[in-house]
Amino acid sequence: MTAAGAAAKEAARQVVESRLADLLELSRAVHDHPETCFEETQAARWTANRLADAGFDVEEGACDLPTAFVATAGRGPLVVAICAEYDALPGIGHACGHNIIDASSVGAGLALAAVADEIGVTVRVVGTPAEEGGGGKVLLLERGAFDGAHAALMVHPWPSERLEASCLAVSHFDVHYHGRTAHASAAPWEGINAGDAMTVAQVAIGLLRQQLRPGDQVHGVVRDGGQAANVIPAEVTGRFMCRSRTLAGLEALEPRVRACFEAGALATGAAVERQELSPVYSHMESDGGLLAAYRANAESLGRRFDDDDRGLPLPTLSTDMANVSLAVPAIHPLIRVESNGAVNHQPEFAAACLGPSADAAVHDGALALAFTGIDAATDPALRDRLLAGRPAR
Numbered sequence: 001m002t003a004a005g006a007a008a009k010e011a012a013r014q015v016v017e018s019r020l021a022d023l024l025e026l027s028r029a030v031h032d033h034p035e036t037c038f039e040e041t042q043a044a045r046w047t048a049n050r051l052a053d054a055g056f057d058v059e060e061g062a063c064d065l066p067t068a069f070v071a072t073a074g075r076g077p078l079v080v081a082i083c084a085e086y087d088a089l090p091g092i093g094h095a096c097g098h099n100i101i102d103a104s105s106v107g108a109g110l111a112l113a114a115v116a117d118e119i120g121v122t123v124r125v126v127g128t129p130a131e132e133g134g135g136g137k138v139l140l141l142e143r144g145a146f147d148g149a150h151a152a153l154m155v156h157p158w159p160s161e162r163l164e165a166s167c168l169a170v171s172h173f174d175v176h177y178h179g180r181t182a183h184a185s186a187a188p189w190e191g192i193n194a195g196d197a198m199t200v201a202q203v204a205i206g207l208l209r210q211q212l213r214p215g216d217q218v219h220g221v222v223r224d225g226g227q228a229a230n231v232i233p234a235e236v237t238g239r240f241m242c243r244s245r246t247l248a249g250l251e252a253l254e255p256r257v258r259a260c261f262e263a264g265a266l267a268t269g270a271a272v273e274r275q276e277l278s279p280v281y282s283h284m285e286s287d288g289g290l291l292a293a294y295r296a297n298a299e300s301l302g303r304r305f306d307d308d309d310r311g312l313p314l315p316t317l318s319t320d321m322a323n324v325s326l327a328v329p330a331i332h333p334l335i336r337v338e339s340n341g342a343v344n345h346q347p348e349f350a351a352a353c354l355g356p357s358a359d360a361a362v363h364d365g366a367l368a369l370a371f372t373g374i375d376a377a378t379d380p381a382l383r384d385r386l387l388a389g390r391p392a393r
Contacts, residue, residue, distance in 0.1 A: 001375075002378045004118065004119065005375060005377075005378035008118060008374045008378065009370075011114055012114065012115055013367060015107075015110055015111040016107050016110070016111050016363065016366045016370065020362075020363060023104075023107045023366065024362060026046060026103045027354075027358065027359070027362050028354060030047075030094070030098070031099040034089075034093035035086075035088055036132070037087055038065070038066075038129050039087075040067040040129050041067060043086035043087075043102065044069060044086065045060075048069045051071040051073075051106065051109060052071070054113065055113070056123075057071065058070070059071075062126075062140070063143035063145050065136065065139060067127070067129040067130075068129050070124060070127070070145055071109065071124070071125040071127070072125075073109070073112075073123045074112075074113060074117060074122045075116075075117075076117070076120035076121040076377070077120060077122075078120060078151075078376065079121070080112060080121050080122070080124065080150065080151050080152075080376060081124045081125075081149040082105045082112075082124070082125050082152075082153050082369060082373070083101075083105060083128050083137065083321060083324070084105035084126065084128060085102060085105075085128055085131045086099065086101070086102040087129055089132055092347050092350055093350045094353050095345050095346055095349045095350035095353075096132065096157070096345060097157030097349070099358075100337070100353055100362055100365065101154060101156060101157070101365075103366070104155055104335075104362050105365075106366075107362065107363075107370070108366045108367075108370040108373065111367070111370035119374060119377040121373065123373070124149060126140060126146070131319060131320055133172045134278050135278035135279040135323075136320060137321055137324055138278070138279035138280075149328045150328070151287070151328065151329050151330065151376050151386055152321070152324050152328045152329070153294075153331055153372060154321060154369070155368065155369060156333070156335065157334070157335055157344075157353060157358070158315065158334035158336060159337065159341075159343055159344070161298075161303050161304060161306075162315060162333065162334040163286075163294070163295055163305060163308050164286045164314065165317045166215075166317075167283055167316075167318060167332070168215065168243040168244060168245060168316055168318045169243065169247045169282050169318070169322070170244075170250070170280070170318035171241065171254060171280050171281075172240075173240055173242075173274055173276050173277055174223075175198075175201070175239075175261050175272065176235070176274075177197040177198055177237075177268075177270045177271070177272055177273075178194060178234065178272075179192030179193055179194035179197065179234045179235070180232070181231055181232055183230065184230045184231060192232070192234070192269045193232050193268055194226075194268075196268045196270075197236065197264035197265055197267065197270040197272065198225070199264070200264035201260050201264035204259075204260035204264070208256060208260060213253075215244060215249065216244050216245075217243040218241070218243075218253075218257055219241055221239055222237070223239050224236060240257075241318075242257055243318060244283075247280070247282050247283060258274070261274065279320075279323075281322055282326055283322055284319070284325045284330075285325050285391070286325065286331050286332065287325075287329035289329075290329060290331045290372060291331050291333070293371075293372045293375040293379070294331055294369075294372045295333075297371035297375070298333070298335075298364065300371075303335070315334070329392070331372075335365050336361070337349075337352050337357050337358055337361050338352065339352035
């Protein structure tokens with residue numbers, strides 16, 4: 001570490017420590033008021049206001065997304081983007097810990113802004129809505145929010161400390177079957193059963209799973225399956241996801257799954273309609289140099305990566321941060337929250353995202369991200385590579 005880097009890290013630490021109470025208040029407020037995909041009005045406002053009050057130049061409603069923002073501080077040549085997620089899951093709230101992501105990203109942004117002039121960076125905190133199925137970062141990337149960025153950073157809560165995950169490419173879509181109602185006892189032959197069409201499709205998908213390649217996944221739920229047992233359902237809707245290790249794998253998987261839904265329509269006489277819910281999420285390619293810097297910084301805060309050192313299988317997930325990683329050198333490490341055996345997307349994990357362990361993740365996540373941004377600016381080899389736009393995989 002250079003002397004400039006060491007001095008900047010100490011200054012960054014003081015900022016996070018001095019603002020910690022406010023960061024934890026933000027984390028708790030977002031957790032207590034969960035807002036889902038593109039509806040994060042309060043969370044986006046609370047987050048943007050904290051950055052504006054600290055002197056950031058904030059553009060709310062960035063890229064024609066009402067709950068997105070871009071907050072900028074500093075004028076250095078190296079542009080470091082920090083991604084703040086704040087959307088919740090339907091029904092179970094912040095069971096993926098996005099309240100922790102939000103607060104730690106704000107903390108990292110504030111800390112980097114305090115040393116931006118000394119280390120030659122521009123800090124760009126990007127408020128990214130709708131990670132849970134809406135593809136907010138994909139839309140922001142396509143519309144220019146990451147233009148000119150040399151690095152993109154964030155941390156994500158998890159039950160264990162991991163440097164990265166096996167991040168699968170994914171598509172999100174609804175399937176609608178349209179049939180015809182009839183009395184289920186008096187004249188069922190007059191109906192076209194949209195529920196049967198969905199059943200045929202799900203059975204076909206279940207049988208298809210035996211032939212799926214390793215890493216391919218298909219899963220979904222029926223959201224509307226009829227209202228009365230004695231009425232042939234005319235309208236049935238399901239929400240589904242297809243995942244694969246790469247975009248190429250996803251492109252090969254999707255026609256096979258689409259054929260399963262077409263089989264349901266063919267077998268029953270129902271019409272089938274597919275509705276895309278978001279842009280496709282890609283696989284992720286983490287930047288090795290940034291990841292090594294993050295590890296060293298997290299370890300300096302007492303974090304340990306035993307599962308990585310033992311070579312345990314990577315956890316699987318999907319994120320729209322992956323699309324950013326194919327355009328900008330990026331990292332998405334997983335920061336441990338003590339969850340007593342619960343995993344992400346369980347109500348028990350939502351409960352774990354408040355309390356001492358969650359607060360420690362906000363503190364350590366903010367510092368580890370800020371320190372990694374400082375390394376990117378003060379390590380000559382890393383800085384030169386990033387400025388030249390060369391990723392290290």
